[in-house]
Amino acid sequence: xxxxxxxxxxxxxxxxxxxxxxxxxxxxxxxxxxxxxxxxxxxxxxxxxxxxxxxxxxxxxxxxxxxxxxxxxxxxxxxxxxxxxxxxxxxxxxxxxxxxxxxxxxxxxxxxxxxxxxxxxxxxxxxxxxxxxxxxxxxxxxxxxxxxxxxxxxxxxxxxxxxxxxxxxxxxxxxxxxxxxxxxxxxxxxxxxxxxxxxxxxxxxxxxxxxxxxxxxxxxxxxxxxxxxxxxxxxxxxxxxxxxxxxxxxxxxxxxxxxxxxxxxxxxxxxxxxxxxxxxx
Amino acid sequence: xxxxxxxxxxxxxxxxxxxxxxxxxxxxxxxxxxxxxxxxxxxxxxxxxxxxxxxxxxxxxxxxxxxxxxxxxxxxxxxxxxxxxxxxxxxxxxxxxxxxxxxxxxxxxxxxxxxxxxxxxxxxxxxxxxxxxxxxxxxxxxxxxxxxxxxxxxxxxxxxxxxxxxxxxxxxxxxxxxxxxxxxxxxxxxxxxxxxxxxxxxxxxxxxxxxxxxxxxxxxxxxxxxxxxxxxxxxxxxxxxxxxxxxxxxxxxxxxxxxxxxxxxxxxxxxxxxxxxxxxxxxxxxxxxxxxxxxxxxxxxxxxxxxxxxxxxxxxxxx
Numbered sequence: 087x088x089x090x091x092x093x094x095x096x097x098x099x100x101x102x103x104x105x106x107x108x109x110x111x112x113x114x115x116x117x118x119x120x121x122x123x124x125x126x127x128x129x130x131x132x133x134x135x136x137x138x139x140x141x142x143x144x145x146x147x148x149x150x151x152x153x154x155x156x157x158x159x160x161x162x163x164x165x166x167x168x169x170x171x172x173x174x175x176x177x178x179x180x181x182x183x184x185x186x187x188x189x190x191x192x193x194x195x196x197x198x199x200x201x202x203x204x205x206x207x208x209x210x211x212x213x214x215x216x217x218x219x220x221x222x223x224x225x226x227x228x229x230x231x232x233x234x235x236x237x238x239x240x241x242x243x244x245x246x247x248x249x250x251x252x253x254x255x256x257x258x259x260x261x262x263x264x265x266x267x268x269x270x271x272x273x274x275x276x277x278x279x280x281x282x283x284x285x286x287x288x289x290x291x292x293x294x295x296x297x298x299x300x301x302x303x304x305x306x307x308x309x310x311x312x313x314x315x316x317x318x319x320x321x322x323x324x325x326x327x328x329x330x331x332x333x334x335x336x337x338x339x340x341x342x343x344x345x346x347x348x349x350x351x352x353x354x355x356x357x358x359x360x361x362x363x364x365x366x367x
Numbered sequence: 368x369x370x371x372x373x374x375x376x377x378x379x380x381x382x383x384x385x386x387x388x389x390x391x392x393x394x395x396x397x398x399x400x401x402x403x404x405x406x407x408x409x410x411x412x413x414x415x416x417x418x419x420x421x422x423x424x425x426x427x428x429x430x431x432x433x434x435x436x437x438x439x440x441x442x443x444x445x446x447x448x449x450x451x452x453x454x455x456x457x458x459x460x461x462x463x464x465x466x467x468x469x470x471x472x473x474x475x476x477x478x479x480x481x482x483x484x485x486x487x488x489x490x491x492x493x494x495x496x497x498x499x500x501x502x503x504x505x506x507x508x509x510x511x512x513x514x515x516x517x518x519x520x521x522x523x524x525x526x527x528x529x530x531x532x533x534x535x536x537x538x539x540x541x542x543x544x545x546x547x548x549x550x551x552x553x554x555x556x557x558x559x560x561x562x563x564x565x566x567x568x569x570x571x572x573x574x575x576x577x578x579x580x581x582x583x584x585x586x587x588x589x590x591x592x593x594x595x596x597x598x599x600x601x602x603x604x605x606x607x608x609x610x611x612x613x614x615x616x617x618x619x620x621x622x623x624x625x626x627x628x629x630x631x632x633x634x635x636x637x638x639x640x641x642x643x644x645x646x647x648x649x650x651x652x653x654x655x656x657x658x659x660x661x662x663x664x665x666x667x668x669x670x671x672x673x674x675x676x677x678x679x680x681x682x683x684x685x686x
Contacts, residue, residue: 143440144440144441144442145440146441150440152437192468192469193469193470194468194469194470201440202436202437202440202465202469202471203464203465203468203469204464205464206460206463206464208429209429209433209461209464209465210433211433212429212430212431212432212433212434212436212437212461212465213433213434213436213437213440213465214437215430215433215434215437216433216434216435216436216437216438216439216440216445217437217438217440217441218437219422219434219437219438219441220437220438220439220440220441220442220443221441223398223419223420223441223443224441224442226441242429243429243430243433243461246424246425246427246429246430247430247433247434249425249427250424250425250427250430250434254422
């Protein structure tokens with residue numbers, strides 16, 4: 087372990103503060119699933135990922151991460167800043183004119199840490215597979231990580247990719263699903279049920295593990311365990327249960343905070359629940 | 368009229384296959400992907416020599432575009448292959464976000480474009496692909512005219528950094544360009560110098576324009592014929608220089624006149640040098656089943672249609 091669980095939890099708390107402040111600052115964006123994935127991003131970038139903050143597009147010899155559900159950009163931007171990819175003072179520009187921190191992540195403005203645009207859903211798993219195939223051709227044994235939203239699994243391209251990866255033994259790939267059960271129009275169970283995702287991915291030939299995405303110890307252990315499963319002929323799917331809005335009591339578990347910004351009073355309430363551990367931007 | 372002859376007929380898709388094979392020999396980063404149409408795309412030689420650099424994705428074009436985009440991150444130069452319809456309209460958003468907006472070095476290679484796909488009918492005969500692709504910021508759009516030019520274009524785009532749409536076709540047509548030509552992206556090819564009218568043609572329509580030029584010469588009309596193989600970026604200079612001399616223009620393409628080469632030329636001329644223009648193109652329609660020749664005739668894409676358009680546009684010039 088590079089950090090103690092307490093240290094990682096402190097980082098996640100700061101990232102959560104950043105998320106609500108960024109979304110409040112431009113009165114737009116997606117706080118719910120950003121908060122829900124703060125523990126995952128912290129574990130990934132501060133504990134699991136073998137990466138350099140001196141960013142190159144190719145990332146030769148490094149683990150790569152791809153975010154498919156690009157709308158949770160606030161959590162990624164804050165994580166990248168605290169990991170050292172760029173200065174955290176830039177977080178204030180989120181979603182503002184001329185910013186590298188676009189509403190959805192993009193390579194277009196050359197923000198270090200981003201390797202593909204995402205936002206239009208369902209495309210990230212294919213891209214991650216492509217990156218994994220290129221690494222294989224290059225004799226690079228590093229890992230490819232991807233995060234997918236659960237709602238975006240309603241996009242058909244995911245299932246093209248899900249069919250491709252096991253058949254072609256893309257086995258240095260660890261895809262996590264942010265299984266919070268919520269989407270814009272309501273619970274996924276009411277909009278278009280995902281049902282038994284474990285059985286579905288296993289039927290396609292994936293090795294599926296389950297983690298609690300809001301328990302730092304569990305997510306760190308789960309991602310380390312996932313790494314031990316690679317190189318054995320199967321891609322890994324981490325079915326990660328999270329709570330939308332985790333860390334802010336009035337946002338927890340509600341699809342209403344998928345894409346709504348807090349007002350001044352709500353911001354104050356959220357920040358009172360989230361200790362400032364690394365200094366606000 | 369300069370004399371053009373040919374000794375054989377070949378399909379432009381075979382030019383792609385040969386070019387891909389050559390590009391693969393030259394650069395080990397060239398990789399190929401196909402969505403269950405290896406034979407149609409003539410990828411066999413590449414696959415035989417570089418099996419580890421070929422990815423069969425199955426009938427899953429969206430996944431193919433995403434995988435190709437991802438492979439560029441590891442320094443690969445992916446050539447995706449399927450029919451033009453499935454290369455563009457079916458995967459437009461994947462190309463828009465994962466390739467064009469992300470500025471990935473993917474070569475989208477599209478066979479069976481246009482009416483000359485023939486008997487399969489309108490579901491497969493895309494006539495909108497040039498328009499779709501040229502509207503994407505940063506996308507290069509190329510539609511070569513014969514086997515040799517397609518082979519040269521395929522090799523040239525492997526050396527160009529950035530997203531490219533390469534459009535070619537199914538039928539065998541005359542091979543009349545230089546087998547050792549140097550393909551320059553964005554550079555028009557002067558097929559025939561003339562003074563009375565500028566005929567601008569792309570793809571399969573270039574040979575038709577040559578046939579039309581011969582018929583026009585017999586009528587005493589001296590046609591300048593320009594091959595625009597790169598629709599984007601357009602060779603503004605070559606077009607303006609020619610039109611300044613001739614004072615009228617006919618554009619020829621196996622594509623809907625809405626959104627095609629003709630509109631690109633019209634946009635240029637409207638702002639720089641307003642000029643009478645006629646369009647030889649399909650007119651806001653889908654195709655249908657039939658032989659390639661029957662379809663080109665029925666939808667007004669033959670030499671005779673070019674001759675008529677030239678006579679009409681020259682009349683407008685005089686008026």
